[in-house]
Ligand code: ADP
């Protein structure tokens with residue numbers, strides 16, 4: 001992807017470049033530190049189940065505007081509730097996916113399971129949602145016209161209240177560590193209190209300007225950034241461990257470089273605890289002391305630390321809860337339903353909670369056996385993360401439908417909340433076989449450089465970007481196009497830093513990068529009630545500014561964590 005030469009550059013956390021000797025020393029140390037603290041993965045090129053490589057990482061944390069970070073954190077419980085409501089709206093899911101499932105076999109297979117579950121009625125009404133809302137800063141935010149800036153500048157006094165509200169709203173990292181005692185339902189007062197805090201925050205921050213002082217080529221200017229959602233993940237939302245682990249590594253580097261004073265600007269990150277506690281809360285709801293938590297895994301897990309640390313956290317914090325790992329193929333072989341539709345493995349172990357870290361792409365289903373296993377689990381009494389309705393709610397097609405204000409109204413009653421959520425969507429367009437879809441098609445052919453074309457897939461590497469779009473679209477029939485959606489490209493500001501990769505030349509050189517922030521959320525409930533709803537930490541992935549995609553497991557991105565900056569920070573450390 002080409003990068004506009006006028007793209008703003010966010011100010012660095014520390015002065016770069018580092019002297020070569022210091023850079024070599026700290027990088028070598030950081031690589032070992034990363035491996036030894038589980039910021040690691042199995043090698044794809046020389047795989048061994050007995051060894052780990054450090055995961056690619058950015059040496060020092062990348063800057064991120066504090067207000068936008070706080071806004072994203074505060075909005076997460078509202079997004080959780082939105083997705084929960086969407087997942088439980090049969091009519092909406094069915095109509096939204098109607099065209100897509102005619103041509104997309106994978107989504108159609110998922111939908112068939114959904115249809116069968118609906119026909120027989122849910123065995124387990126409670127779902128465990130462990131979501132990750134992914135976002136990028138948009139440096140050319142259209143709503144930030146000079147007039148709007150002026151108005152927002154006046155609203156800037158809200159800054160203090162905003163921070164306080166964010167601190168209050170953002171504490172929900174799952175907490176509840178230790179013990180494994182009974183989980184407590186959120187009381188009505190707590191919900192209302194949290195809603196008020198979130199609302200106050202979203203009003204303050206949505207109307208608040210986010211200015212991050214930047215260093216452009218030779219002059220200083222201000223980058224007015226707002227964030228836009230890239231996608232929302234409802235299945236296998238990874239980096240619950242690698243998110244916090246990135247902070248651990250980068251904090252070490254900053255201390256080694258004599259910048260311990262910078263650490264308070266790296267927000268706390270309890271993603272691992274927040275997510276694992278979510279699984280344990282679901283286990284509590286299932287309420288059978290001998291039952292286990294089952295992780296559904298790929299045949300080969302390269303991103304092993306991001307699964308094992310979850311398992312080890314649960315085992316260490318709640319030693320009475322057993323965790324098992326099985327592939328879909330294993331479940332087909334070993335799994336059956338008991339008299340009350342409980343999922344039994346090997347004839348005796350009862351599964352309370354199923355956490356899918358696989359099953360989100362066609363390659364995970366080698367034959368009908370794996371689909372049968374998915375269906376078996378879906379009809380069982382176990383609490384699924386995600387249940388089939390949550391999985392479908394996370395499709396790109398549903399995201400595109402939600403971006404229309406009239407649709408959002410269906411799921412969010414509060415006008416302020418609706419406004420706040422509406423602002424996070426960038427342009428998303430249907431390619432269904434109708435007038436609107438045809439207009440999208442024509443627009444994509446006219447100005448492809450403005451867009452990204454997405455199919456109903458997860459896991460990276462499936463999208464088509466910019467100038468490649470016309471050819472891809474022209475190869476499809478009108479009907480085939482409805483398996484895809486079109487989205488405005490987001491233009492994040494750049495950061496400059498060192499990216500450290502296994503096997504790469506030493507010392508690393510300074511490169512231009514862009515980041516994507518993921519905010520985790522946990523929501524547990526059924527069609528009528530939400531029992532738990534909280535924000536659960538974050539993760540930051542950073543890629544070369546010229547790369548289309550930045551999956552770390554896919555080898556293009558690097559672990560990172562946010563260094564929060566304010567518009568009025570002094571800038572002595574700029575490079
Ligand atoms: P997947 O489900 O495969 O992760 P995503 O929608 O997250 O699909 O897209 C993959 C990657 O492509 C993102 O992580 C991001 O780097 C890039 N990307 C996706 N949408 C956009 C967009 N609208 N603007 C800029 N980059 C995007």
Ligand code: MG
Nearest residue numbers: 134231459460
């Ligand atoms: Mg993604």
